Amino acid sequence: MTAQRNGGDLVIETLEALGAKTVFGIPGQHALGLFDALSRSDLHFVSSRVENNSAFAADGYSRATGEVGVLFLSTGPGALTSLAGLQEAYATGVPMVVVASQIPLDGLGARRKGMLHQLDDQKASAANVTKFQQTVHHASGIPSAIQDAWAKAITVPMGPVWVEVPQDVLLAPVMVPPVRDALAEAYDHPPRVELVEEAVRWLSEAKRPAIVAGGGVRRAGAQAALLKAAETLDAPVLCTPGGNGAFGWDHELSLQSWVEDRYVSEVLEDADVLVVIGSSLGEVSSNYFSLAPCGRMIQIDAEPRVLESNTPALGIRADAKAALEFLNDQLAASGFASQADWHGSTPQQVVVQTLAKVQARLDGQDLAKERAFMADIRAAVPDDMQTFWDMTIAAYWGWSCWDARTGEFHSAQGAGGLGFGFPSAIGGAIGTGKRVLAVSGDGSSMYSIAELATAKQHNAPVTWLIVDDGGYGILREYMEGAFGKATATELARPDFVALAQSFGVPARAVAPEGIKDALAEAFEAEGPNVIVVQTLLKMFAPTHL
Incomplete structure (x- = not known):
């Protein structure tokens, strides 16, 4: 006998069609329909012991594989317990799709008090730690909701998204056929041409360009484009903690990741053009807001709220890879030739001298x-x-x-x-x-x-x-x-x-x-x-x- 398909099956089918392979979470009373459908799928479920750790695990899965992390949550206490883990994913830009269960439809909006796990507005609790929240009210709307959420998760700035489905919607029999394919594509945010052209003009006049590479470079897979830009500009590169690994540690232009060292900060401050890519230049990466660039700054980031948030700059909203590749093309087209001169020293000499000072300080x-x-x-x-x-x-x-x-x-x-x-x-x-x-x-x-x-x-x-x-x-x-x-x-x-x-x-x-x-x-x-x-x-x- 074939089991009657329900809303939970639509969730599972859509996730499988989108390419999901592994799901993290903990079962819960209002999510039983979801987990029953999971038993009929090929998805690998990893049951943690605390929802916060399920969120961390889905985060780590995404970071390690480059895939979207998927998290299943129960209602109320289970959903709330996950929020600290989701804050890390949100702050770091890790793509995740969170499917949370909800109390039945007739309890939403506090119309019926005293239901187990009831919150006045559950998805509002997630608003500070996810980039998108939606409640699905009809089973037929589940595939589109999850597909849209997946697209939002992988669109820069990437991050976790929240879709919640009430208990009765998960359990409701459905007439729609099984989900066979689902397409979720990231929205492009190409850099504005006039801004990149202005950046090229600044860099063409620069004698002491330097680069700060943040986590956005790694997430975008922009390492090769960063290497080309650094070598073209003849610019020392500092990686933030999030950007650690974006640039070769032993490269002759690498200041490595000594973000909390004043010797390194002084190099960045002395730059006449500082290019910050994929970083907010926040508390840690600015050496606890002690960094005070003396020259002009170009800041490239996919998150518009980050641009110029801490330091005045030529802000360019774009994915790091797309922006660096476009910048490299424009530099080549302009016939750019490095004129780097750090007060009579080469950039390579400045890097060697600075790292030696760092080690001497530690000594x-x-x-x-x-x-x-x-x-x-x-x-x-x-x-x-x-x-x-x-x-x-x-x-x-x-x-x-x-x-x-x-x-x-x-x-x-x-x-x-x-x-x-x-x-x-x-x-x-x-x-x-x-x-x-x-x-x-x-x-x-x-x-x-x-x-x-x-x-x-x-x-x-x-x-x-x-x-x-x-x-x-x-x-x-x-x-x-x-x-x-x-x-x-x-x-x-x-x-x-x-x-x-x-x-x-x-x-x-x-x-x-x-x-x-x-x-x-x-x-x-x-x-x-x-x-x-x-x-x-x-x-x-x-x-x-």
Whole structure:
């Protein structure tokens, strides 16, 4: 006997037609029709233990694979619990389609009080962390709603979108035939010709051009276009934490990712034309708003709200790849020839001198343990391995010192919430089928410790490094620096090794100096595993000594 198709089947069929392969989430009472339909599909469902972690996992899946992350949510508490995870995806520009269930139609708009999970306006709760929200009132409207949402998710600026379907609409029998194909294309935002031409005029007159490459360069796949532009302009390139990996670490024009160093800031400030691509030049990438460019600035970004938001600039709204390719073509057509001259030095000499100053500054601080620790992790991690970093002192180091090589560096610096590292790594591992590394502190790890069950259940090839310093290390350091003492930063925590083992996940504790060998061994294993290092790491001082 063939089961009667319903609204839930339309959701699943449309997602499959759009190319979805994996879905993250947690079942819920009002979403039962959706999950029943899921059982009749080829979609791979990954059930997390907390909705916030489901959102992080779908985010990590998207970052690792380049595909759209798909998230299923229940109503009320389940939907609300996901919001912090969605904030990270929204802030970082990660394309996701969220399908949330809703209470029955006759309860919408608070017309009937007291329904389980009822909110006055559920999708309004998502408005701050998604770029689009819609409630579907009829089953026949489901395919179009999801198709439109998918197109919005992949249109720059990319981000999560929210479609909610009431319980009775998901369960309603449908007469429409199965969804066979669905087309969702991104809307183009080509750069305006006159703005690029003006940028070329500025650059043609520049003697000290420099480039800041943000996460938009990576998301657009604009690395090759950035390399061509940098070499044509003879311009030093600094990658933000989000842009880490957009430009070769060892290239002679690379200032790497030392965004929190005043020596590097001085180079950017000295540029007579600073080109900022795919970055808001926000708090971290502007060295905590201390960056004060003395020359003119060209800012290219797909998000119009970002343009000139922090610094006056020639703002060009466009996808980074499209803009850089057009800029390269216009530079070539104009017969551009570099006249770079940094006060008698070449750009390459400026890069060498600046990086030497950065290292000398670090040499003058008591940071041997921290530098060795990060170097040992980098030495152990294969060049092409993707890494996922929580908001922890090791990640703050990673923002500046991690050479992404051919792998991908993912961190939670978009919104800065705790708990991103491990669940996003699970999503990345499941999406690629390859081993990944997650790095957390003891404080942030507790946000996602339940996902050890998820990693075990799905045999996800994740190595989770927990750096245990007994509390919220970043906040401890901030408070001690500002007030001379820290308050409420010390934490009781479990025996992480025993806890992981109780989930059936292999785990071991190692000393900091043993991290390289421990990681190398863990990377050769099957399924998830955990390494715990008890150590107190310090941050580097970003200003001159």
